[in-house]
Amino acid sequence: MIEEWIQKTHLESKEALKKTFLSAVPFPHLQMEDFFIEGKVEEIYGALLEGEFIEKRSDLFQFKQTNDLISTSNKTLEEFYIFLSSNEFRNFMQDITGLSLKEGANNVAGTLYEDTDYLLIHDDQLDQRKIAYLLYLADLDEKTGGSLELYSSNEDGSPKEVATKLYPRANGFTFFEVSKISYHAVEEVIDAQRLAIGGWLHGQ
């Protein structure tokens, strides 16, 4: 099943990916390009855009989001959700991260950031979240903003400054370890669309 989703090159380089993940600064993360099999991402992109995005706005964020894909009636998104929930996907992520993860997808949803949308700094710690992941469905750059900003930490554990900016690439798969120092933010988007599907894997 996993070969039907993830590009072979990634499946065959798990040891190298693990080293990259564990040595990443400011905290373990990985950004992989051309992650899913050609054709799958186009289908997901089309399916996601057919659905409804609900405006979300609080003191911390402003963006649009679909309902949890656990309840999707779209066949393509349902299949994708089943894959993200699978034992094979869990094992793949365990192999790369070295973390003990629970099988099953959690709070998987599409997100759409448009002009002025943002997500301010936070650590993602909630429930048993251990890995946060994102499949990007759009290309962004320094001009459009929308990067995933990873913050370094001070000795007291508080966030210090942006250490790494990860710009979305269509069919890029990015994930990071959730911890008390996994401070991150989504940079404000300027005159662009940042479409993605994100979710979490829980720890054992």
Place this chain on the structure above:
Amino acid sequence: MVNEHYASDEVIGQIKQTLDTQGTVQLQQFLEVDIYNQLLQTIKETTLTQSINLLSYKYKTGPAPYLPEVEQFLQYLGLKVESSTLKVFTWKDYMLLHDNNEQLGEWEIMLDCTGEWLEMAGGEVTYTDGKGQTGTLPALKNSLTITKTDSLQRFVHYCNHHAKEKQRILLFITASSN
């Protein structure tokens, strides 16, 4: 001088009644134009310092200008000023709900000294009871908003790129009932 419209006993009574029933009131064109312009000039000459706690807020702050007219007006309403602070927001600034450095008092009075500001630039001030939003205030120059805040929290929305070089200038006053 406060706009003379607000100086009559009748209007003061109406404001008190509104505060009793609704807990908030917004008074537009609050200061006389010359006083307001003097205030803006004072603020312009004020030295501001950057105030950042990434998980809670990012803005510039400075000493609040002394405004005896406002204090006197609030006294008519039965409110005693306890403290005041000047906060200036520009692009990428914000203030979240959990600003632990700041406990709202019984009453909060906000004098909006923002100049030209696009509504799409964000920076609205929202008071919430924690169960749902109770009121959002977009920029409105020379407006005075009085809010009973003893059970409310407040945040300022992120100011986005449409703000450009413009400033969202807010004078927050904490007051108690006499």
